[in-house]
Amino acid sequence: MAKRHSRLVSKIDINMTPMIDVVFQLLTFFMLTLKTVIVEGDFNIKMPLGAAAGAADEIPLPPLQVRMTATPEGRLAGVRLGERTMVGQELLETLAGTDAAIEAALANARGDPAGLAAARQTRQAAVDALVATLQAGILDTFGNDPAKAEDAELELNCDPGLKYDYVVSAITAASGILRGDEVIPLIQKIKFAPAR
Amino acid sequence: MARLRRTAAATDIDMTPMIDVTFQLITFFMFTLNFTESEQDQRIQLPTSQVAKPVENSDIEPLTLQLMDDGRVIYNGEPVPLESLGDYLENEKSVMIAADKTPADATVVVRADGRSRTGDVQQIIRDCQAKGFEKFVLRAEYKGP
Numbered sequence: 001m002a003k004r005h006s007r008l009v010s011k012i013d014i015n016m017t018p019m020i021d022v023v024f025q026l027l028t029f030f031m032l033t034l035k036t037v038i039v040e041g042d043f044n045i046k047m048p049l050g051a052a053a054g055a056a057d058e059i060p061l062p063p064l065q066v067r068m069t070a071t072p073e074g075r076l077a078g079v080r081l082g083e084r085t086m087v088g089q090e091l092l093e094t095l096a097g098t099d100a101a102i103e104a105a106l107a108n109a110r111g112d113p114a115g116l117a118a119a120r121q122t123r124q125a126a127v128d129a130l131v132a133t134l135q136a137g138i139l140d141t142f143g144n145d146p147a148k149a150e151d152a153e154l155e156l157n158c159d160p161g162l163k164y165d166y167v168v169s170a171i172t173a174a175s176g177i178l179r180g181d182e183v184i185p186l187i188q189k190i191k192f193a194p195a196r
Numbered sequence: 197m198a199r200l201r202r203t204a205a206a207t208d209i210d211m212t213p214m215i216d217v218t219f220q221l222i223t224f225f226m227f228t229l230n231f232t233e234s235e236q237d238q239r240i241q242l243p244t245s246q247v248a249k250p251v252e253n254s255d256i257e258p259l260t261l262q263l264m265d266d267g268r269v270i271y272n273g274e275p276v277p278l279e280s281l282g283d284y285l286e287n288e289k290s291v292m293i294a295a296d297k298t299p300a301d302a303t304v305v306v307r308a309d310g311r312s313r314t315g316d317v318q319q320i321i322r323d324c325q326a327k328g329f330e331k332f333v334l335r336a337e338y339k340g341p
Binding site: 023045046047162165169177 | 214280309
């Protein structure tokens with residue numbers, strides 16, 4: 001059997017070239033169409049128009065207010081949770097400083113990859129600190145019980161010029177606590193304050 | 197030239213391992229190809245978050261609005277000014293009503309650049325509300341812990 005088979009192959013001698021051509025064409029096509037997909041996530045926001053404020057028999061709790069003010073450049077100038085000022089001046093300055101550094105590094109055509117990476121790292125640390133501070137404040141409001149926060153409502157009142165990055169940080173702080181790999185949900189109803 | 201062909205015929209390389217590997221590669225790239233019309237756009241730099249919920253796929257096609265950092269909105273792949281968004285939303289609404297659905301059933305996915313103004317994001321939401329959309333989703337880049 002083996003003998004006959006090998007003899008057959010050596011006799012016919014298939015021309016592989018066209019097949020390899022086609023195979024490489026296919027390979028190139030699939031390689032070039034390869035797209036790396038960034039993992040994305042959602043934050044739900046429910047904002048029906050003319051917000052019918054619940055049924056008449058339930059008295060809705062007033063939403064927790066987060067007020068975020070902005071500098072003329074759109075950087076964060078202050079965060080208030082209800083009446084409390086949440087974020088210290090030092091952290092705000094770090095955020096604004098690294099923001100400016102990142103912008104300058106991106107505008108610089110020649111580029112400074114090391115400086116940019118360092119600025120990004122500092123900024124990430126500052127944003128993490130901002131999220132942690134705000135989250136601690138929110139948790140404090142609910143007596144450090146995440147379960148109580150789930151039915152609460154949060155209203156974001158932001159200056160229109162504020163960069164959206166900061167808003168997402170605030171939503172991150174309000175919507176869940178990260179413990180290890182799992183996320184403990186916090187406030188689920190988040191909305192923007194109506195325009196004044 | 198003729199000499200080259202002669203040597204090739206004489207050595208008779210075993211193609212089998214190469215073809216094996218090549219087919220493996222093809223299979224890999226075929227499986228990693230995603231046909232889903234990815235809406236990810238190079239012009240948008242999403243803000244990052246660690247707690248964003250995984251994207252849910254609803255049966256109704258969501259309406260995706262992408263806000264660039266200069267305040268223009270990408271609608272059907274074309275950047276349009278924010279002021280004229282209302283007209284495009286009106287189209288969207290009439291298409292939905294023609295398909296026996298209401299805007300309230302659809303989800304509006306807002307993919308806004310992290311550097312864009314919050315006021316613009318709110319303006320998009322207000323414009324959508326004016327046309328009857330109710331469910332909004334703010335999309336962020338998920339950054340694992």
